[in-house]
Amino acid sequence: MSVRISFVPRFSPIHQLDPRTKGFIWLAVAFPALATNSILVCLAMFSITVVLSLAARVSSLYVKNLTKMIVPVFIPIFLIQGLFNPAGKTPVLFILPWLSFKREGLVFAAVLLARLLAVFGGGYLLTLTTHPGDLMASMQKLGLPLKIAYPLFSTFQIVPTIESRLQSVKQAQMSRGLKLEKINLVQRLRAYIPLITPVLMGAIEEAYRRSIALEARGFSSKTKKTYLREVRLRRFDYYFAAVIVLVVIFLSSAVMTVVPRAGPWGL
């Protein structure tokens, strides 16, 4: 399953920014994309995030991972929308005499793709350049209660332990004769119970131990808590956010004036 944190430690101005600034930039980039629904505006906004990833020195990873995550999902979307979207009228490519890709459907799928790039690109950049600890500290500064923030961020440590526990349960059950290879669907579903039950029991015990450890560290104490990692908004954050907002306004209005929109199915 290989769950990894997407954070990549680098030394760059983007990494130095407060997570709240990055969150704000994300919203600023996503807003025109959602408001206009135009492919070119969306791509312009996405290109801003690409430039930012260049500045953060994670651009190759950024583009590569986004491609890896998005392409397998969008191949079926293009196929289905291109072939069967009821709005499709003008055929562009015939596969069979009665089956063809239609322009409207393809444009619709392209709008979806461009919007996804613009909206998720900023968020992915945020997680790529922010240490989870910083993210947690800044979310608490924004008012997220510790009782929600703690479980979310301790998940990063716990998921790998659950993963390895599942592996050892698998091996233990196989040594007791549970078949897990070359089995049919029903057997595979039935194998769920001997596999997950021990993991759950272990999880309950682990939660008990963790709750004691947390209490020993004053988890539910009402006093003000201090953090190992400190986040604060500096002057650089404000300047950076202002520059990004100006760029977003300039780019989106420039695109909208150069290429006026031609209806919901146009570019």
Added chain:
Amino acid sequence: MTEAKPSRLKIEFSTFGIAMIPLMIGINIASSYLAAGTPIWADTLGSMLAGIIIGPINGLVVGALTNIFKWVTFDPFALPYAIVNATIGFIAGVCALLGLVRKETNTSQVGRILVISIALAVVATLTSTPLNVSLWGGSTGKAWVDAIFAGFMAGGWQVFPASMAAEFISDITDKIITFFIAWLIYTRVPSHFIKTMRR
């Protein structure tokens, strides 16, 4: 599981309840990993178990945080579906609070589980279809469901009903199997085990 009288939030967000949340998120992820070769998602198993064992609000939080976590780590499509996962955990928890999820294994209990899982499937369809349609034009991201969706579209259906029908067919299989597994696992957890740890 409704033995204590202090407010529900206090029970479900005791330190033990909070420590359970990340572990249940881990079970959600482990379960969807185990389900990789099957036609179901099974990514709500942990939310259902959290709802049944601890309570509806805990199930809701587990569901929502699972998708936020997946979105932060490896799945950019997961965030909007936090609503779906959270609702599933919440409803499973409410059903358990109402005493519909019991540990006995007889026909009437199996019937109850079946009814609850159909309700869960209906709720999951109602919450996720608008997301599917508005975000990806109706696709779901699981090949066999998309094939059904494409079939309905080829039959001349509009996007929304076609997507809803495909989503419902997939959700009903997914939720019936997942909730059955959750219940069977729950019957195997000794109740004193949870009680002594919860206090």
